[in-house]
Amino acid sequence: HLPRASLLLPALEAALGNFSSGPAGGVVQPLRTVLAVPGHGGYLGVMPAYSAADDALTTKLVTFYEHLKDSSAPSHQATVLLFDPRNGSLRAVLDGSVITAKRTAAVSAIATKLLMPAFAEVLCILGAGVQAYSHYEILTELFTFKEVRLWNRTKEKAEKFASSVPGPVRVCSSAQEAVVGADVIVTVTMATEPILSGAWVKPGAHIN
Structure with missing residues (x-):
């Protein structure tokens, strides 16, 4: 367990800089491959990468089953494999779900x-799942907001979120109520249709 989520930022900022430098940055990262699982409504994603600066060879495997979102099984399950780049030997098997939650929020924090x-x-979070918790954790650690607003399709989950985090959270009855006047907006939902209207967003607001 990381004592502070922000401890991830220096390594991620360096990695993003290397990636953005193209071939000179020494990062080889092809587009991820996504395999559909016919008859089960699921997908398997494979995301390999190599970093010359870190001499690190790894791949992330993630499954996504949208129809399981209301079941006890997580909709996303992930594993990260770390290899020895000198000979290809497997060195570690890591919980990719935790890594995904922390890394995604940390990259949002950098942006x-x-x-x-x-x-x-004012911080606004749309959604109350795993990513909502990880984004709340790092954004409230790094920045001082006078108000945190939350909206979720299921109000019970929003109220559970508000009661389980350390700081005050205002649960809103609509996405519009949460968004209007917010300075930083985080969208972390499973929505398949738009939930955020540009007309609600104040000029200059940042959207993750």
């Missing part, structure tokens, strides 16, 4: 640090 308006006061 927020660079792009959010000065003197941001």
Whole structure:
């Protein structure tokens, strides 16, 4: 367990810099391969990468089953495999679900640090799942917001979220109520149709 989620930022900022540098950055990362699982409504994603700067060879395997979102099984399940780049030997098998939650939120935090308006006061989170918790954790650690708003399709999950995090959270009855006037907006839902309207977003607000 990380004592602070923000400890991930230096390594991720370096990795993003290497990736953005193209061939000079020494990162080889092809587009992920996604395999449909006919008859079961699921998908398997494979995401390999190599970093010359870290001499690290790894791949992430993730399954996604949309129809399981209301069951006891997670909709996303992931495993990260770490190999020895010198000979291809498997060195470690890691819980990819935890890594995904922490890494995704940390990358959002980097973007927020660079792009959010000065003197941001209101954080809005749309969704109340795993990513909502990880985004709340790192964004409230790094930045001081006067208000945190939350909306979720299922109000019970939103209220559970609000009662389980350390700081005050205002549960909103609609996405519009949560978004209007917010300085930083986080969209972390399973929605297959739009939930955020540009007309609600204040000028200069940052959206993750």
